[in-house]
Amino acid sequence: MIFLTSCGKKEEASPVTKTNFLLDTLIQITAYGDNAESAINSAFDRIAEIHNKMNVNDEESEISSINKLAGRGFAKVSQDTFYVIQKGLYYSSLSHGKFDITIGPLVKLWGIGTERARVPDKNVIESVLPLINYQDVIIDQEKKEVMLKREKMALDLGAIAKGYAADEVMRILKENGIKSAVADLGGNIYVLGTKPNGKSWRIGIQNPFKQRGITFATIEVKDKTIVTSGTYERFFVENGKKYHHILDTKNGYPVENGLVSVTIIGDTSIDCDALSTTTFALGLKEGMKLIENIKGYEAIFVTQDKKVYVTSGVNNYNFTITDEEFKLENL
Known part of the structure; x- marks a missing residue:
């Protein structure tokens, strides 16, 4: 702050x-x-x-639409969301994955900042780590569509x-x-x-x-x-x-x-x-x-x-x- x-x-x-x-x-x-x-x-x-498009906790947001279709298909998004995802992928690549916009499953697991905050079981943490990989985000520049390669993957643009x-x-x-x-x-x-x-x-x-x-x-x-x-x-x-x-x-x-x-x-x-x-x-x-x-x-x-x-x-x-x-x- x-x-x-x-x-x-x-x-x-x-x-x-x-x-x-x-x-x-x-x-x-x-x-x-x-x-x-x-x-x-x-x-x-x-x-x-912007909030309504990118809020991962809103079932109707564009980010939620992408996450719901993980492993199954593309979701069409606005220029706003597409631009922020592109920026996120740039910094994910620049940091070799230290910063990664596919961190959604891990963020949800910990629940930090919510009433659900807790230390997850180590085995559960290890089970979601393979889902975090920015290289598994597919984007279509022309159609402004985004897809996550594997089921249960999830974007989080909170950062x-x-x-x-x-x-x-x-x-x-x-x-x-x-x-x-x-x-x-x-x-x-x-x-x-x-x-x-x-x-x-x-x-x-x-x-x-x-x-x-x-x-x-x-x-x-x-x-x-x-x-x-x-x-x-x-x-x-x-x-x-x-x-x-x-x-x-x-x-x-x-x-x-x-x-x-x-x-x-x-x-x-x-x-x-x-x-x-x-x-x-x-x-x-x-x-x-x-x-x-x-x-x-x-x-x-x-x-x-x-x-x-x-x-x-x-x-x-x-x-x-x-x-x-x-x-x-x-x-």
Whole structure:
């Protein structure tokens, strides 16, 4: 989770702020300008449209249609869903399956973030692992159709759909003449332009060891999106052990590699969303290497022992650690 913090003198313009619960998260949009209210309403309508198409828990969604036909046939989908699946497959391939949009059976098994959350039987976990393979997704570009090769396979776009929605929010706000805004889609932050007083937005980055709203560092950005994945987002505790929602596609259990959060800064939220999960799953060294090789994107890694590692361009955003318990280190 990432939070706006106060920066500079009081704003001259009065903002319009609206909240709603979509994509399984609380969403808040704040915009400045004469057309702010209607622009925000249009943005929420668009988020609802994306939610209805990509919500794996909705029996009528396009994703559910694909999953129901697994192993039996193609499902026709909208351009929205097809685009997000293509992006998901790109990052699945880039990470060699560490990020994998066919993780649906494993996500359902653990139920993290629901009332059904529990540690599954080891044998049951092992039985669903063969179903997770992005290479078994067949897509027809011309017909906009998607098929899963084997029965019981299931797509889950939970690690990427919010990013796409955030990009669409900003597109709609811009089309409505908004020049200053911020959208928070459950920790996916996207800021448009600068604040009305011309200053950059100061974003506080969640302390992964404390309750929501307590930050350990800040950055200053304009026209950027910031996405964090961490062990504190969705989890449960059983027999004194914490189990978080970022699952290892190879062994079926929550990823354990010493990381507690990864924050990605970039230009498009769908890419930042995918990269935050991808780099977390890859681990510190491989994750750092990946981001350093992607132009225009930067990363902040936090480890279990409160050490902070950043890619080479993070300091362009005036990155400042505000909690003395955290120490900036070089890899």
